[in-house]
Amino acid sequence: MIKTLLFICAFLAATAGLTFANAKVGETAPNFTLPDTNGKTRSLADFKGKFVVLEWYQPDCPFVGKHYRSGNMQSLQKEYTAKGVVWLSIDSSAPGEQGNYPAEQLNKIASRDSAARTALLLDPAGDVGRLYGAKTTPDMYIIDPKGTLVYEGAIDDKRSTDLADVKTATNYVKVALDAVMNGKAVPAPATRPYGCSVKYASN
Amino acid sequence: MLPLCAGLPETGNQKRFEPICAKLLEDDKGSFALNRLTTGGYRFEGKEIVMRELLFRTVQYAGLLVSLAVLCQESAEAQLYNGKELVKPSLVADVDAIQPGQKFRVGVLYRIEPGWHIYWKYSGDSGIPTKIQWQFPEGFKVQDLQWPLPQREKEPGDLEVFDYVSEVLLFADIEAPAKLPAEPISIQAKTDWLVCQNLCVPGHAQLSLNLSGGANAASGSVQIFQKYASLVPKELPAQMKIGFSRVGNDLEISVGGAPAGAPLDFFPVPPSDAVISHVVRDGNKLTVPIETEVKPIKQMDGVLVVGSGESRAGYEVNDHSIIAAVQPEGPTGPAGFRGILQALGFAMIGGLILNVMPCVLPVISLKIFGFVSEAGGRPERAFRLSMAFSLGIISCFALLAVIVVLLKAAGAQVGWGFQFQDYRFIVFIACLIFAFALNLFGVYELSVSAQATQGLAALASGHGYGGAFFQGVFATILATPCTAPFLGTASAFAFAQPGWVTFMIFLFIGLGMALPYLLLAINPKWLRHLPKPGDWMLRLKQVLGFLLIATLLWLAWILGQMRGADAIVRLGAILLIIAILAWIKGSFWTPVSSLRSRILAVVSMLCVLLLAAGAYGFVTRPSQLVWQQFSQATLDKALASGRPVFVDFTADWCITCKTNERFAIDTPKVRQEFSKRNVIALKADWTTGDPEITEILKKHGRAGVPMYLVYPSGSKEAQPVLLPELITSQTVLDALNKT
Numbered sequence: 015m016i017k018t019l020l021f022i023c024a025f026l027a028a029t030a031g032l033t034f035a036n037a038k039v040g041e042t043a044p045n046f047t048l049p050d051t052n053g054k055t056r057s058l059a060d061f062k063g064k065f066v067v068l069e070w071y072q073p074d075c076p077f078v079g080k081h082y083r084s085g086n087m088q089s090l091q092k093e094y095t096a097k098g099v100v101w102l103s104i105d106s107s108a109p110g111e112q113g114n115y116p117a118e119q120l121n122k123i124a125s126r127d128s129a130a131r132t133a134l135l136l137d138p139a140g141d142v143g144r145l146y147g148a149k150t151t152p153d154m155y156i157i158d159p160k161g162t163l164v165y166e167g168a169i170d171d172k173r174s175t176d177l178a179d180v181k182t183a184t185n186y187v188k189v190a191l192d193a194v195m196n197g198k199a200v201p202a203p204a205t206r207p208y209g210c211s212v213k214y215a216s217n
Numbered sequence: 218m219l220p221l222c223a224g225l226p227e228t229g230n231q232k233r234f235e236p237i238c239a240k241l242l243e244d245d246k247g248s249f250a251l252n253r254l255t256t257g258g259y260r261f262e263g264k265e266i267v268m269r270e271l272l273f274r275t276v277q278y279a280g281l282l283v284s285l286a287v288l289c290q291e292s293a294e295a296q297l298y299n300g301k302e303l304v305k306p307s308l309v310a311d312v313d314a315i316q317p318g319q320k321f322r323v324g325v326l327y328r329i330e331p332g333w334h335i336y337w338k339y340s341g342d343s344g345i346p347t348k349i350q351w352q353f354p355e356g357f358k359v360q361d362l363q364w365p366l367p368q369r370e371k372e373p374g375d376l377e378v379f380d381y382v383s384e385v386l387l388f389a390d391i392e393a394p395a396k397l398p399a400e401p402i403s404i405q406a407k408t409d410w411l412v413c414q415n416l417c418v419p420g421h422a423q424l425s426l427n428l429s430g431g432a433n434a435a436s437g438s439v440q441i442f443q444k445y446a447s448l449v450p451k452e453l454p455a456q457m458k459i460g461f462s463r464v465g466n467d468l469e470i471s472v473g474g475a476p477a478g479a480p481l482d483f484f485p486v487p488p489s490d491a492v493i494s495h496v497v498r499d500g501n502k503l504t505v506p507i508e509t510e511v512k513p514i515k516q517m518d519g520v521l522v523v524g525s526g527e528s529r530a531g532y533e534v535n536d537h538s539i540i541a542a543v544q545p546e547g548p549t550g551p552a553g554f555r556g557i558l559q560a561l562g563f564a565m566i567g568g569l570i571l572n573v574m575p576c577v578l579p580v581i582s583l584k585i586f587g588f589v590s591e592a593g594g595r596p597e598r599a600f601r602l603s604m605a606f607s608l609g610i611i612s613c614f615a616l617l618a619v620i621v622v623l624l625k626a627a628g629a630q631v632g633w634g635f636q637f638q639d640y641r642f643i644v645f646i647a648c649l650i651f652a653f654a655l656n657l658f659g660v661y662e663l664s665v666s667a668q669a670t671q672g673l674a675a676l677a678s679g680h681g682y683g684g685a686f687f688q689g690v691f692a693t694i695l696a697t698p699c700t701a702p703f704l705g706t707a708s709a710f711a712f713a714q715p716g717w718v719t720f721m722i723f724l725f726i727g728l729g730m731a732l733p734y735l736l737l738a739i740n741p742k743w744l745r746h747l748p749k750p751g752d753w754m755l756r757l758k759q760v761l762g763f764l765l766i767a768t769l770l771w772l773a774w775i776l777g778q779m780r781g782a783d784a785i786v787r788l789g790a791i792l793l794i795i796a797i798l799a800w801i802k803g804s805f806w807t808p809v810s811s812l813r814s815r816i817l818a819v820v821s822m823l824c825v826l827l828l829a830a831g832a833y834g835f836v837t838r839p840s841q842l843v844w845q846q847f848s849q850a851t852l853d854k855a856l857a858s859g860r861p862v863f864v865d866f867t868a869d870w871c872i873t874c875k876t877n878e879r880f881a882i883d884t885p886k887v888r889q890e891f892s893k894r895n896v897i898a899l900k901a902d903w904t905t906g907d908p909e910i911t912e913i914l915k916k917h918g919r920a921g922v923p924m925y926l927v928y929p930s931g932s933k934e935a936q937p938v939l940l941p942e943l944i945t946s947q948t949v950l951d952a953l954n955k956t
Contacts (some may be wrong), residue, residue, distance in 0.1 A: 075420045112416035149342040175419035204509035206492045210417040211343035213372025
């Protein structure tokens with residue numbers, strides 16, 4: 015009887031202390047450490063005090079292509095890194111899957127695209143992708159200087175691969191960044207991301 | 218065919234090249250299908266194949282092509298994937314010729330390369346829905362696109378999508394106008410899709426089809442239309458019911474009347490501004506976890522899927538089908554006018570019955586004698602006094618009605634649906650009824666607080682009409698220990714009714730209860746017809762208790778229909794707890810109990826609740842580890858992958874196994890370590906005594922479960938570490954470290 019009671023107490027304590035893995039808007043964004051394409055180790059904790067954008071990325075996805083070929087993503091990167099925002103693109107493609115390239119190749123693609131991100135991080139094991147519950151490329155996350163996740167979801171509201179849609183779309187990331195950087199609440203703090211699936215390893 | 222010409226996407230060059238391409242297409246053996254002007258739009262990195270194709274064509278169409286090839290390069294690379302046309306769309310109709318006003322069907326038939334898929338109207342975690350934009354001549358009525366039932370597929374990383382493989386027809390019902398346009402009647406469809414395998418390629422096509430006017434002639438595509446029309450979700454059959462309820466972030470769906478044993482599934486079509494997680498399937502219970510919503514989601518469109526494999530059937534879930542399901546089975550839903558009259562009649566009878574409760578009946582004659590003597594021989598004054606007394610009774614009930622209506626409104630504000638379609642409401646009523654039945658059986662007594670009694674007694678001590686009114690109030694409240702079981706039950710049922718019906722029902726209960734006073738005040742001589750108080754009242758109370766238990770059975774049956782047999786057992790468990798609590802109250806917390814006894818009562822009640830909550834969590838908490846089902850083959854494969862492997866030999870009936878899983882294996886520490894080391898977790902379920910598992914248990918010298926094997930190094934020759942039967946998280950971690 016006493017043993018059962020102890021078990022139940024332990025259980026209650028355990029459930030109370032449990033936190034779920036998936037990042038949630040309004041909660042602290044989980045920390046992670048990944049190497050970037052230049053061999054430097056980057057940790058989310060290093061950027062405390064700054065706004066951080068996480069962009070799930072893999073170059074061969076047509077949805078990613080839409081935002082890079084139209085120049086949309088680069089201009090966002092340029093605009094906000096100039097304002098002190100840290101922009102981390104994360105490639106969670108598993109080895110052998112689409113979008114998994116050696117670092118040099120990714121650097122080449124980055125210079126071809128004139129990408130203006132802070133760093134491109136390599137997550138071939140998919141751990142950070144799973145930690146954040148990243149589903150698609152692109153899938154966007156914004157973290158405020160306190161380390162709280164303030165936005166997660168789609169880059170914009172036109173769910174297509176059509177380059178022309180970029181001009182007429184409402185860019186959720188821009189709207190969210192402009193709001194939080196001016197001390198306002200994000201109007202739509204979570205949206206449904208769209209794109210190719212993140213190419214996690216199949217077991 | 219002619220990858221070169223088709224597609225011309227995104228460059229704005231399309232218009233310029235269309236004439237040239239049309240010419241080329243005609244030249245190309247003249248065999249191209251009329252209904253395909255342009256197709257495709259694939260992008261990919263490797264261009265070799267297309268370049269080869271280009272070279273070949275260049276030779277073929279020398280002069281014309283030299284310039285075209287240069288200008289067309291972007292469109293050409295956007296055509297094929299590794300030389301394959303991944304999706305071949307064609308525009309088809311079920312008729313060749315149409316007559317004015319005729320109904321027919323037009324659709325796009327997608328033939329999909331093996332291994333690839335295109336998406337349903339809700340694509341799931343990734344992908345985008347296939348899109349069709351119709352263009353008909355004026356006057357044609359085009360209905361919504363019909364989507365055959367897709368399949369639910371998992372992609373790596375626990376991503377879930379709804380898709381079509383190999384072939385699908387998306388079609389719409391069309392109605393021709395009374396006056397047909399000039400022939401040929403040209404129908405256009407612009408379609409966009411995303412086709413994915415491990416990778417995704419977007420495509421689009423502009424299709425056209427010509428129909429002639431004339432006698433109705435079925436086309437060669439009729440069979441295809443029949444095939445796919447039969448796969449489109451149907452209307453929910455009358456005997457099936459679907460209900461939604463919100464529990465925190467979960468939208469719970471209950472399905473009633475589904476064929477026994479058939480697995481149920483729900484393919485959701487969430488609003489575009491909402492983010493949802495995967496539907497959790499558990500018997501007759503389906504749950505859609507809502508991650509983000511802009512407007513509160515109380516129900517969701519989608520498709521209810523019954524059965525699996527070849528025999529599965531899809532049923533459309535929309536506003537219409539949900540409303541259809543709300544139709545009551547018994548006196549449950551909002552009632553019609555006749556139903557309401559009936560309910561009011563019963564309410565009055567119920568109120569009348571309240572008068573024979575042990576605490577009420579003895580009062581009646583006292584009161585009547587009181588009025589008669591106060592009236593001093595003036596019958597009309599006696600009648601007015603009893604009117605005032607009755608009014609006091611009725612106002613009590615009116616107040617109760619107002620409280621119920623307000624509670625209901627407040628509940629609706631916070632998203633509680635007081636409906637019989639909501640299983641939680643049924644559970645709530647069942648608990649209430651059971652508690653009252655226990656009261657009627659005498660397990661415990663209800664009592665009115667002493668202060669309230671004194672205050673009211675002071676008010677009621679006055680004479681005249683005011684005094685009589687408050688005596689009515691006083692009598693009603695004093696009677697609550699006897700009447701509460703019925704009033705409580707009535708209130709619970711009244712929750713499911715519109716506010717004014719609730720109000721009327723309570724007024725009539727009050728009227729019923731006041732009726733004897735009104736009648737007897739008219740003629741006090743009738744008092745002798747009143748039954749004498751006695752033991753029979755107690756017996757009657759107990760008999761009424763059995764009636765409540767019968768009602769409980771009916772509720773349990775409804776709950777079982779909605780949530781399956783498990784739900785009835787769970788309800789039984791809750792009722793058991795209520796019984797224990799009621800027994801504690803009746804035994805240790807009575808008006809004569811000492812303070813010590815009362816404290817003991819409260820402490821033991823809390824203990825019971827704590828134990829119950831713990832047991833509930835223990836039974837229902839889902840595993841957060843990702844388990845694969847064990848078989849020797851999976852184990853061999855897992856070992857071959859070089860990753861560490863953990864095998865849990867368990868069974869549903871094995872308490873030690875479940876305890877270990879909860880407190881030693883499925884803990885944050887172990888989960889973290891598992892994900893860090895990329896451990897493959899296998900679950901060998903011995904619940905039904907699988908012989909393959911029995912064999913392995915024997916091999917390791919065990920007669921039964923639990924048994925835990927850890928292969929730390931992950932190599933095939935490695936000997937597994939055999940863990941003891943009772944383990945802690947540390948045991949598991951240590952075993953993993955033994956490399």
